[in-house]
Amino acid sequence: MESPFLGKKADTYNKKGIVALFHNKEGEALHWWSQAKILCDRHFDSQCNFCMHRWSTGRISDLQLITEMEEFIFGVKGKGKTLHAYLLISMGEREQGMQILK
Numbered sequence: 001m002e003s004p005f006l007g008k009k010a011d012t013y014n015k016k017g018i019v020a021l022f023h024n025k026e027g028e029a030l031h032w033w034s035q036a037k038i039l040c041d042r043h044f045d046s047q048c049n050f051c052m053h054r055w056s057t058g059r060i061s062d063l064q065l066i067t068e069m070e071e072f073i074f075g076v077k078g079k080g081k082t083l084h085a086y087l088l089i090s091m092g093e094r095e096q097g098m099q100i101l102k
Helices: 007-024 024-037 044-056 062-070 079-090 094-101
Strands: none
Touching: 007 024, 007 044, 024 044, 044 062, 044 079, 062 079, 079 094
16 A cells, blocks of 8 residues: 655644634644644645744744744745745835735
8 A cells, every 4th residue: 555645644734723723722723733744844834824823823923933934934936935925014024025026
């Protein structure tokens, strides 16, 4: 039997995290996103959800968010660059964000 593709299980964990958060089970959501990160440290969606949730709830600062996302997220072709730009714009760094989008 062929072993399952690693990203597939990380996708499942990411989705479990989203569903848990939807049902106001924040601890469970953070658990599933952490598990996805352990399984596949380059899983874009779970990395984003984990970081963005911690940032949006005040657990990490703007600088910590940018630092964590610079490690992998912003380097993902296409969507990483766009996410970086939108985050900067949302943080009040409009000109810097617009430069990235050019």
